[in-house]
Amino acid sequence: MNINVKLVSVIILIQLVTASLVFVVTRAYYSDQSPATAAVPATGGVMESSAIDLRKMPTPDMMKSLQKSPPAIQSDDPAEIDRQANQYFQDKDYDNAARLYRRVLELSPDNVGTLNNLGLTLYYLGRSSEALEMLRRGSDLQPEFQRIWLTLGFVESGLGNIPEAKQALQNAIELGPETDPGKSATKMLSKLP
Structure with a gap:
């Protein structure tokens, strides 16, 4: 029975780590890949983009x-x-x-x-x-x-x-x-x- 408890604990721990990793990677992807909000052709066509602040997104x-x-x-x-x-x-x-x-x-x-x-x-x-x-x-x-x-x-x-x-x-x-x-x-x- 002790082995079953350890096995279940390891599985839960792996799931938590995987979920956290998916969250971090997804958040980083969307923060880094946000669409450009302003084009500045006067500076050589460089596009400036601002990161999306998820706290300011409408619920x-x-x-x-x-x-x-x-x-x-x-x-x-x-x-x-x-x-x-x-x-x-x-x-x-x-x-x-x-x-x-x-x-x-x-x-x-x-x-x-x-x-x-x-x-x-x-x-x-x-x-x-x-x-x-x-x-x-x-x-x-x-x-x-x-x-x-x-x-x-x-x-x-x-x-x-x-x-x-x-x-x-x-x-x-x-x-x-x-x-x-x-x-x-x-x-x-x-x-x-």
């Missing part, structure tokens, strides 16, 4: 926080902000999409398309009462805007409010059964109990 947590930071709005043009918000929505970054849709509404409070988009975004964020508030506000402002009725029907059905969902979808269909929103409303209505 995965730092990268996530950088990705989550709200984007700077570069414009006061509602159309440009709306375009950016739509991109965030498409990327499923609903927090930033909602923030930008709210900015559009600050600049253009009666924009029913934005109320529709914000309502859907808030629903996906789990903020259902706010979503319904935006959608109802939009349907009151512009009852002939078909898409808001479709979205309202979708959200109401998702919340289990079947009679309200049916009414909203029926409103969307009445505004044009042959349009894309009308066809979607018809399909959704047929699946409701």
